[in-house]
Amino acid sequence: MAGPRPGRCRLLALLLGGLGLLQADAALLGNGRIATAGNETGSWELWSFRPDGTDPQQLTDTGGVNAHPSFSPDGTQLGLDWNLCIADADGGSPRELTTGNWTDIVPSFSADGSYVVFESNRLGQNFTIFRIPANLTEEGGGKVTPLLPHHDLAVNDMGVKCSPDGSTIAFASDRGNGPGNYEIWLMDVGGSNLRPLTTSAHNSFSRSFSPDGSKLAFNSMQDSTGSGKLVGQICTINIDGSGLRCLTNSTSSWSYSPGGIFPTFTGTITPAWSPDGTRIAYASGGADPDDPGFHEAYEVYTMSAEDGSDVQHVTHLSDANAFHISVGWQPVPPAEAAPAPAPLPADAAAAPSPASAAAGIAASRLMGLVGAAGLAAVVALM
Numbered sequence: 001m002a003g004p005r006p007g008r009c010r011l012l013a014l015l016l017g018g019l020g021l022l023q024a025d026a027a028l029l030g031n032g033r034i035a036t037a038g039n040e041t042g043s044w045e046l047w048s049f050r051p052d053g054t055d056p057q058q059l060t061d062t063g064g065v066n067a068h069p070s071f072s073p074d075g076t077q078l079g080l081d082w083n084l085c086i087a088d089a090d091g092g093s094p095r096e097l098t099t100g101n102w103t104d105i106v107p108s109f110s111a112d113g114s115y116v117v118f119e120s121n122r123l124g125q126n127f128t129i130f131r132i133p134a135n136l137t138e139e140g141g142g143k144v145t146p147l148l149p150h151h152d153l154a155v156n157d158m159g160v161k162c163s164p165d166g167s168t169i170a171f172a173s174d175r176g177n178g179p180g181n182y183e184i185w186l187m188d189v190g191g192s193n194l195r196p197l198t199t200s201a202h203n204s205f206s207r208s209f210s211p212d213g214s215k216l217a218f219n220s221m222q223d224s225t226g227s228g229k230l231v232g233q234i235c236t237i238n239i240d241g242s243g244l245r246c247l248t249n250s251t252s253s254w255s256y257s258p259g260g261i262f263p264t265f266t267g268t269i270t271p272a273w274s275p276d277g278t279r280i281a282y283a284s285g286g287a288d289p290d291d292p293g294f295h296e297a298y299e300v301y302t303m304s305a306e307d308g309s310d311v312q313h314v315t316h317l318s319d320a321n322a323f324h325i326s327v328g329w330q331p332v333p334p335a336e337a338a339p340a341p342a343p344l345p346a347d348a349a350a351a352p353s354p355a356s357a358a359a360g361i362a363a364s365r366l367m368g369l370v371g372a373a374g375l376a377a378v379v380a381l382m
Helices: 008-022 348-351 365-382
Strands: 031-038 044-047 069-073 075-079 085-088 104-109 115-119 129-132 157-162 170-174 181-190 207-208 215-222 232-238 268-273 279-284 299-304 324-331
Touching: 031 069, 031 279, 031 299, 069 104, 075 104, 104 157, 115 157, 129 157, 157 207, 170 207, 170 348, 207 268, 215 299, 232 268, 279 324, 299 324
Parallel strands: 069 324, 268 324
Antiparallel strands: 031 044, 031 324, 069 075, 075 085, 104 115, 115 129, 157 170, 170 181, 207 215, 215 232, 268 279, 279 299
């Protein structure tokens, strides 16, 4: 495999400074920082916030697309795409895991952190699931292994997540439903024992395991009011398929249509379970008009994982056309964390300053891979 591209590694060097902050924050019952993809600078960059929304930090500054933040189990590494990259949180060894003229996206670390599972269209036009060692220097480093066989081009398997106990992989698939109608599926980590978890969950995409692995949180288009109108909600389900319940009750009419194979989404999307299991972070469009920070584009909130109560606003965007989506929540590393810095003033928190360094991946290269609609789609929906 070709060596890491210098531009991409400069991108990750920029990440490392932010990751030092990620590693240091032990506020709120041991939960680390919340990472999101945001476009307020005019391109999709990664940002992080304390769980209460203070201390915003821009982690990337490429002018391209950076999305799907995924933390290693010990919280010391962060995976992102395009293509797949990971970096050490202490500032060393930024590295690109994959290269090529295809789309490798939505990384998820295995339970022991030894490999990364992801989705790719490298076998054809459709997306399916692969794995690659997280350490390029170990035996098999750089070798991409398909977990599912190449299948009919009308089927897509997307948005993989590894379970905390290392036994199971969850993903969204439209297999058996027709193009664009996604359900949650499970399989063993080696790709066997493929089985559906949800039925009639109505275009279920993003998912996040609870820390004990007993449940999944996911977004699903539901008729929560009985009116026949489907709106995106955050739901949870036990890993055995029982106990399906929705924690949100969004009635938003605001919608987002990325195009291509993706359906139109409204309401709440992209859940991420907190490492201590008590809360779920998510993005919501057209959220609470009683919230003084409300605007209709997607922003990040947290809520009780038990019943959806105690909703807290994390991001506070001043640009009505800006988004914060594609959410990840960092586990605090075992080492004792440094004291959290004092909260920023409200005006400073609303207008975070971008990081000073720039990285070298050009937006035109990313656009050339999948086109504008494809880039926006996978950023928003995983």
